[in-house]
Amino acid sequence: MKFDFPERTQKPKTGQELSKMYCASCHLYPEPKVLPQHIWKNTLLPEMKNRMGLGDQKSIVSKIGYDEYINLAEKGVYAISPMLSHEEWLLIEKFYIDNSPSTSSPQKTKAENHLQISSVELLKNLDQKQGLTTYFGVHDHQLMTSNVLGQLKVTDLVTKKKHSVQLPSPVVQIKNNSVLCIGGNMNPTQKKLGSLHEFDADFKNQQLIIDKLHRPVDFEHVDLNNDSIKDYLIAEFGNYTGQISVVDGKSKERKIIATNPGARNFVLRDVNNDGQMDFYALTTQARERISLFINDGNANFKETIILDFPPHHGSSFFLLADLNNDGKEELIMANGDNADYSIVKKSFHGIRIFENQKKTWKEVYFFPSYGATSLLEIDLNHDGLTDLVSSSFFVEPEFRKTEQVLYFINEGNFKFKIAHPELPEIRPMTMRLGDANQDNIKEIYLGNFEFQANPDPNYNFIEAVIITPEF
Structure with missing residues (x-):
């Protein structure tokens, strides 16, 4: 900044x-x-x-x-x-x-939140007396779990064999066989300790692609310069400073695309139908915003800010999905980051939907939800309409049972039935979709990040949760 x-x-x-x-x-x-x-x-x-x-x-x-x-x-x-x-x-x-109020305003009356029966599997943490999961998900037939110690635990769901790999720092993202490590111990830092690694199919042997990344949190593996070799688009969240960078898949040289802290996640799209991959990016620190980066074909990008937010907004995650089956995608975001300088209940935290109306994105839906952190798109009830799932890491204690995970069941015209699965009280830092048994029914994979300064030695921390929604 x-x-x-x-x-x-x-x-x-x-x-x-x-x-x-x-x-x-x-x-x-x-x-x-x-x-x-x-x-x-x-x-x-x-x-x-x-x-x-x-x-x-x-x-x-x-x-x-x-x-x-x-x-x-x-x-x-x-x-x-x-x-x-x-x-x-x-x-x-x-x-x-x-001119500021003496107390924060409460969230407005919420829509009715129904209990939705779901199958829930709990993974207890037997290796360490904390629930500090930084990654949890399924890749093909392998279940992947990582923690703050930088251990990547791999379970083959077919053979049931298990092994672990020690990495330099916590794993925060895996795509195909590429593994992103944040660097350090998850705490804010200006040190550039992050790294990107490429594994073999069994996730046993790996080679370093690039290091000295500034707290990277997301990446995409895609050809951005038309040389038929996939490059790496990396969100280096950073701290006071940060950046979006591209690592050339062939030379491994790094190019800086934008220099702002808080780069969080990407959505890839060929927006102008010119055959070049463009991308949307969410920036969650300082000048919070969602930007569109148009590619000239040589991994040179022009940034256009499409949505701008104030610094207290708490932007956390976004995705694009067609919610009303009109052939055009809406932009859905979670804004509930509640750390840093203003830790207080915020009435404006929640899930927002923006519709693209003549090149202007207009908010058409808002559901208040304290601490909203992440989003998934999924057809929960198999009716052909895209539904949503949200998770809240910073959820307020009185809403933990009912809002740490929410189902948004699409009823058309941007109207949703709100429901929640019955879960133990956790702090879901990560949320992903997967299909472990290949039955075309997606499960929801939650990684629990629950820290206690003086952990109870008799308390079995939950490492992760697998939810199978039942509709």
Whole structure:
């Protein structure tokens, strides 16, 4: 994130005017009313003050280190010199504190949420006394599980044989035989420790494709430059900084496509029907947005922002699917990320559907759901309409039983019957579809990321859950 403040022709007189000048310079403008007063006062405003060069530099350096501070300052994350006067800052601060509510607004009355009978299989974690699963899914006839220790456990569903592979860091994505490791231990970092590996068919032997990735969380393996060799499109989520990169499948050289933190996931499409693979991307930090990247055929991309969100939105995941069988895809997103600087109940967290109306994406559906994290498209009741499944990692405790996983049963015209499976209380960090027994009935694979600072030695943590919806 880089500050790009506009030049002033006259000095604004109010905190509101100043806030619109400075606070909208790197992301959509946040109104004071969207978050409670204590969040502005205790976390957001102090961080904004630091970013604008008015904070205590010694305190920042003691927290992140001098070299890191200088590196981030050079990238525009922190301003070394003040971007505005102390008096101007006090006006901005007063404006936000005076005009923000004392408490957060509750979510509006939700639609009726039915209990839907489902077959549920629990995988207990016998290897370690935590449920810290970073990947869980099925590939062909193999069940894959990974954890924060970087162990990739493989179970052959035909022969029942098991083996494990030690990788440098936790696995966060597997596609075909390519395995992506986030680097480090899942915590935010500026260190570039992520790596991408290519395995053989049995997932026993592997070779390193590329390392020094900045907290990568997703990738696609697809030919982007017309040389008939698949390349790697990588979402390097990062921390203060991040990027979207392409690794050439032949030379293994890396090209930077976009430089923003929070790259989360991709959807591949040939949008303009020119035979070149384009992609949509979700950015979930700083200037939260969904962008379309058009490919010129040589892996050079032009970015167009199609949806822009404020920095408190909590964007977490998106997909494209045709929900009304009109031949055009809708954009569905989950926005429920509730960490970092504003951990509080948010009425605007949930599942949103956007319809493409004359090249403009318009929101046509919203279901409030605290902590909404991930999405799947699946025909749950086999009626020919695409249904949705959502999971919530940051779900509030009082909704954990009924909203940690939700079924959106499509009834047409963007109307849905809401249901949930009966599950134990977990924290589903990952969710994927699979068909382990090849019966053309998809199962839902949930990886549980449940941490306890002082784990109970007698408590059997759930590693993962397999749901077979029954309709």
